[in-house]
Amino acid sequence: GENVEQHPSTLSVQEGDSAVIKCTYSDSASNYFPWYKQELGKRPQLIIDIRSNVGEKKDQRIAVTLNKTAKHFSLHITETQPEDSAVYFCAPLLPAGNMLTFGGGTRLMVKP
Amino acid sequence: DVKVTQSSRYLVKRTGEKVFLECVQDMDHENMFWYRQDPGLGLRLIYFSYDVKMKEKGDIPEGYSVSREKKERFSLILESASTNQTSMYLCASSSGQKNQPQHFGDGTRLSIL
Numbered sequence: 001g002e003n004v005e006q007h008p009s010t011l012s013v014q015e016g017d018s019a020v021i022k023c024t025y026s027d028s029a030s031n032y033f034p035w036y037k038q039e040l041g042k043r044p045q046l047i048i049d050i051r052s053n054v055g056e057k058k059d060q061r062i063a064v065t066l067n068k069t070a071k072h073f074s075l076h077i078t079e080t081q082p083e084d085s086a087v088y089f090c091a092p093l094l095p096a097g098n099m100l101t102f103g104g105g106t107r108l109m110v111k112p
Numbered sequence: 113d114v115k116v117t118q119s120s121r122y123l124v125k126r127t128g129e130k131v132f133l134e135c136v137q138d139m140d141h142e143n144m145f146w147y148r149q150d151p152g153l154g155l156r157l158i159y160f161s162y163d164v165k166m167k168e169k170g171d172i173p174e175g176y177s178v179s180r181e182k183k184e185r186f187s188l189i190l191e192s193a194s195t196n197q198t199s200m201y202l203c204a205s206s207s208g209q210k211n212q213p214q215h216f217g218d219g220t221r222l223s224i225l
Contacts, residue, residue, distance in 0.1 A: 032211035043202065043216040044155070051211055089154065093113040093211060098143055098162075099170075100214055 002027045002094055006103035013080050014111055021106045023090030024072040032098070033066055033073045039086045048075070048087075059096035081109045113155075115139070116217035118203050124223045131190040133220050135203030144186035146170075146178065148199040149219070153206045155202065161186055162208070191220030 003026040013019050023033075034049035048084055050057045050073065057064050057094075066073040073092075078086045088109050091100035119134035137144065145160040147170075157170030159178040166177050175197060179187045186205075192198055200221050204214040 043218050045216070048212045049213055080124050091214075095210065098206065098208075098210075098212075099157065099160065100146075102147075104152075104154045 002101040003094060004092060004101050004103040004104050006088075006090055008106060008108045009104065010109070012109045012111065015080060015082060017080055019075075019080055019084070019108055019110075021075045021078045021088055021090070021108070022072055023092070023103050025092045025101075026071065027092070027094060028068075028071065029095055030071075030092040031087065031095055033064065034065060034093070035062075035075045035088045035090060035092050036102075037086045038089065040104075044089060065083065070091065077108075080108075082110050084108060084111050086108045113195060116203055116205055118201075118217040118220050119165075120220050121218060122221050124225060125190075125193050126225055127193060129224075130216050131193050131222070131224075133188040133190075133201055133203075133222070135186045135205075135217055136184050137186075137205040138184065139206060139207075139213075139215075140183065140203040142183070143206045143214075144180065145190045145204040145205065146176075146186065146204075147163070147202045147204055148172070150199050153213065155213070158188065178210050196225050198224045210211060 015075040031052035036044040038044040063076040087105045147155045161180045167210045178191045203217040206214045
């Protein structure tokens with residue numbers, strides 16, 4: 001199966017700073033790479049995803065970069081705001097079975 | 113917008129009871145999933161289904177079963193609830209096409225006393 005690791009497990013930044021969360025995976029067959037945000041007491045929600053034919057994707061203040069050779073992808077949040085405080089999960093997809101394997105999560109705290 | 117609805121937000125049951133958690137999606141998705149989420153352990157896949165009457169074991173199927181009699185509904189069953197099944201349970205669905213995201217319900221916080 002897929003081994004997925006996220007780093008760091010917790011991240012504290014000042015409002016306005018940037019935050020970067022890295023996800024490493026083991027299965028080179030993975031070809032879809034989403035990031036989910038889960039606010040306290042709420043459902044995980046997809047915030048950005050990237051497919052293996054693209055190296056970077058941006059959506060306003062968030063971006064995802066993919067390095068398939070090294071088998072890692074990263075979430076970048078710029079100009080962080082208190083409402084970005086949440087737990088973020090990476091979840092690379094194994095094509096056989098259409099299954100996501102979730103990383104352990106990163107708790108991001110943005111201090112005003 | 114995809115809507116995944118779980119029948120209960122909070123549920124309290126007793127040890128040994130048979131417990132049913134229901135999940136319904138309105139997007140005609142082929143794939144449906146059940147996860148449990150525990151502090152420090154992230155989301156772990158219990159069972160999933162690709163189609164009506166199809167089911168596959170995930171990473172932690174012991175003590176659980178599932179039922180998918182209709183495409184829009186996927187039920188998780190705790191045959192004889194135990195205290196170590198106290199957890200948050202999340203249902204998700206996705207399209208059967210390649211490389212599609214999963215959409216989650218609000219979750220059911222289940223307590224087994």
